[in-house]
Amino acid sequence: xxxxxxxxxxxxxxxxxxxxxxxxxxxxxxxxxxxxxxxxxxxxxxxxxxxxxxxxxxxxxxxxxxxxxxxxxxxxxxxxxxxxxxxxxxxxxxxxxxxxxxxxxxxxxxxxxxxxxxxxxxxxxxxxxxxxxxxxxxxxxxxxxxxxxxxxxxxxxxxxxxxxxxxxxxxxxxxxxxxxxxxxxxxxxxxxxxxxxxxxxxxxxxxxxxxxxxxxxxxxxxxxxxxxxxxxxxxxxxxxxxxxxxxxxxxxxxxxxxxxxxxxxxxxxxxxxxxxxxxxxxxxxxxxxxxxxxxxxxxxxxxxxxxxxxxxxxxxxxxxxxxxxxxxxxxxxxxxxxxxxxx
Amino acid sequence: xxxxxxxxxxxxxxxxxxxxxxxxxxxxxxxxxxxxxxxxxxxxxxxxxxxxxxxxxxxxxxxxxxxxxxxxxxxxxxxxxxxxxxxxxxxxxxxxxxxxxxxxxxxxxxxxxxxxxxxxxxxxxxxxxxxxxxxxxxxxxxxxxxxxxxxxxxxxxxxxxxxxxxxxxxxxxxxxxxxxxxxxxxxxxxxxxxxxxxxxxxxxxxxxxxxxxxxxxxxxxxxxxxxxxxxxxxxxxxxxxxxxxxxxxxxxxxxxxxxxxxxxxxxxxxxxxxxxxxxxxxxxxxxxxxxxxxxxxxxxxx
Numbered sequence: 001x002x003x004x005x006x007x008x009x010x011x012x013x014x015x016x017x018x019x020x021x022x023x024x025x026x027x028x029x030x031x032x033x034x035x036x037x038x039x040x041x042x043x044x045x046x047x048x049x050x051x052x053x054x055x056x057x058x059x060x061x062x063x064x065x066x067x068x069x070x071x072x073x074x075x076x077x078x079x080x081x082x083x084x085x086x087x088x089x090x091x092x093x094x095x096x097x098x099x100x101x102x103x104x105x106x107x108x109x110x111x112x113x114x115x116x117x118x119x120x121x122x123x124x125x126x127x128x129x130x131x132x133x134x135x136x137x138x139x140x141x142x143x144x145x146x147x148x149x150x151x152x153x154x155x156x157x158x159x160x161x162x163x164x165x166x167x168x169x170x171x172x173x174x175x176x177x178x179x180x181x182x183x184x185x186x187x188x189x190x191x192x193x194x195x196x197x198x199x200x201x202x203x204x205x206x207x208x209x210x211x212x213x214x215x216x217x218x219x220x221x222x223x224x225x226x227x228x229x230x231x232x233x234x235x236x237x238x239x240x241x242x243x244x245x246x247x248x249x250x251x252x253x254x255x256x257x258x259x260x261x262x263x264x265x266x267x268x269x270x271x272x273x274x275x276x277x278x279x280x281x282x283x284x285x286x287x288x289x290x291x292x293x294x295x296x297x298x299x300x301x302x303x304x305x306x307x308x309x310x311x312x313x314x315x316x317x318x319x320x321x322x323x324x325x326x327x328x329x330x331x332x333x334x335x336x337x338x339x340x341x342x343x
Numbered sequence: 344x345x346x347x348x349x350x351x352x353x354x355x356x357x358x359x360x361x362x363x364x365x366x367x368x369x370x371x372x373x374x375x376x377x378x379x380x381x382x383x384x385x386x387x388x389x390x391x392x393x394x395x396x397x398x399x400x401x402x403x404x405x406x407x408x409x410x411x412x413x414x415x416x417x418x419x420x421x422x423x424x425x426x427x428x429x430x431x432x433x434x435x436x437x438x439x440x441x442x443x444x445x446x447x448x449x450x451x452x453x454x455x456x457x458x459x460x461x462x463x464x465x466x467x468x469x470x471x472x473x474x475x476x477x478x479x480x481x482x483x484x485x486x487x488x489x490x491x492x493x494x495x496x497x498x499x500x501x502x503x504x505x506x507x508x509x510x511x512x513x514x515x516x517x518x519x520x521x522x523x524x525x526x527x528x529x530x531x532x533x534x535x536x537x538x539x540x541x542x543x544x545x546x547x548x549x550x551x552x553x554x555x556x557x558x559x560x561x562x563x564x565x566x567x568x569x570x571x572x573x574x575x576x577x578x579x580x581x582x583x584x585x586x587x588x589x590x591x592x593x594x595x596x597x598x599x600x601x602x603x604x605x606x607x608x609x610x611x612x613x614x615x616x617x618x619x620x621x622x623x624x625x626x627x628x629x630x631x632x633x634x635x636x637x638x639x640x641x642x643x644x645x
Contacts, residue, residue: 235615236614237613237614237615237616238616239613239614240613240614296615297610297614297615298614299581299582299610299614300579300581300614301581301582301583301584304581337578337579338577338578338579339578339579340579341569341570341573341579342579342581343565343566343569343609343612343613343614
């Protein structure tokens with residue numbers, strides 16, 4: 001009983017901190033409440049996030065603000081075509097005395113306290129880098145200098161601009177599957193917010209803007225524990241389980257559920273995907289959302305709110321439809337929630 | 344027989360003196376006796392007064408037929424005029440047509456007709472007297488040296504005014520279409536079939552049935568209402584979608600509070616596994632009331 005009480009207090013304390021975390025970020029990034037909420041969910045679900053969007057919509061600012069608000073050690077690296085995996089691990093140069101020196105690269109510099117690793121323009125890096133990242137994300141460890149380094153708290157944020165296709169490397173499906181969410185960042189639609197972003201001098205200097213965010217609202221060392229407590233403390237009823245399983249089945253066989261997308265042969269649209277890992281991520285994220293909404297049970301709305309970000313990049317469609325993938329998958333998912341009954 | 348029949352030739356318009364009619368009496372009223380040409384019809388009317396015990400024997404009436412090579416009997420009409428002044432009276436109308444082509448004016452005779460009147464025990468012979476008239480030729484025969492008689496030109500067709508008839512037809516058609524539409528609407532035929540789909544009507548029935556069980560089947564009742572919301576919105580409606588649903592279907596706005604309670608109760612039942620709390624929030628009887636109310640709103644909106 002004492003334990004339960006303690007967990008309840010812990011969860012409600014941390015809910016307050018999570019909401020403060022959101023409001024701190026919202027001071028630096030205007031008009032992106034939904035994105036901030038999703039990133040908060042990802043943080044408390046201990047999942048990696050890939051941000052995607054146009055150039056200059058504030059992806060990097062958002063991630064820097066988040067890294068600062070989470071606190072702990074933070075490293076970032078820019079993806080370039082000549083970046084090699086070793087560049088992440090060590091840095092070789094000649095010292096003042098003329099002797100070669102090997103120093104820890106961005107990944108190892110902060111040691112095992114690294115809490116946020118921010119990979120800018122991830123699709124500019126080569127597949128070799130992607131595979132290193134894959135291991136970092138999946139196992140939270142890398143091998144260097146003949147030993148394994150562990151990063152128990154690391155959370156990877158990556159961003160990718162979708163405008164440029166030249167000199168970029170598409171992320172392999174396995175790497176994408178390891179991201180909890182792929183979040184599309186769009187421009188804010190509110191004219192008031194747009195005016196502020198353009199004319200308010202506060203938003204002109206990104207560095208000072210990011211510095212205005214309170215540092216270390218969340219304690220990265222404790223995040224793991226809180227995340228586990230959330231997963232234990234928020235329950236999913238048998239009805240919800242059945243609902244999620246029907247959703248899963250409906251992704252695989254949309255035509256069985258009468259889901260239609262204009263101009264698409266539903267029989268051959270979905271090739272695969274929606275892996276068990278994806279579904280378990282989905283429930284993890286849904287639990288965090290329920291916790292943020294002060295509920296102790298997951299409801300279908302929670303699943304729906306995170307579904308697109310968690311699942312869209314895990315659905316593999318027929319190559320014929322790949323070119324129009326975003327529209328088709330979005331339509332498929334909204335059809336899913338319009339058709340599958342819950343409870 | 345001829346002695347008993349008193350026959351009179353009277354011009355049209357001179358028939359007043361009927362008072363003298365006696366029993367078994369035939370009085371013939373005929374038109375002008377001259378000035379007929381080929382093809383004319385002649386109508387003879389005979390008033391027959393009989394002893395009240397007698398009736399004209401229908402079998403003795405003449406049938407329309409050619410009477411002579413130049414004379415046709417075209418129609419026979421017998422009218423029973425009832426019993427008056429101690430006699431049973433009939434009116435017999437005979438329509439003849441003459442086809443005689445005289446070369447000069449010529450007297451012709453329509454022959455007499457025999458009739459019979461019967462009672463239970465006797466039979467009386469009656470006679471319609473013969474009638475003579477003068478027929479004239481259509482044109483002169485002798486000295487026909489002048490120009491030949493040519494047929495007159497045909498009468499030009501005269502258009503019949505159809506405007507009124509057309510108007511009436513259109514009005515009739517419009518009324519018929521309106522009537523068909525009304526029937527279709529009432530019956531829920533295409534294109535009114537959507538009207539027929541009243542999800543809350545179905546839901547209210549299911550809820551009533553489920554709540555009527557003992558113990559009430561609370562879950563089924565909730566599900567029925569959920570399906571009705573889904574069908575009304577055209578997609579699945581969750582608790583968080585309530586605002587959007589009410590914005591799209593403002594008719595349900597007055598029931599907002601109760602609908603919100605319904606969704607809360609449903610969450611308790613299905614996702615928190617707290618059926619007790621749900622029943623407290625919204626008892627089963629209230630659920631039936633809510634279903635009835637939603638059905639009423641739906642009917643107003645339809």
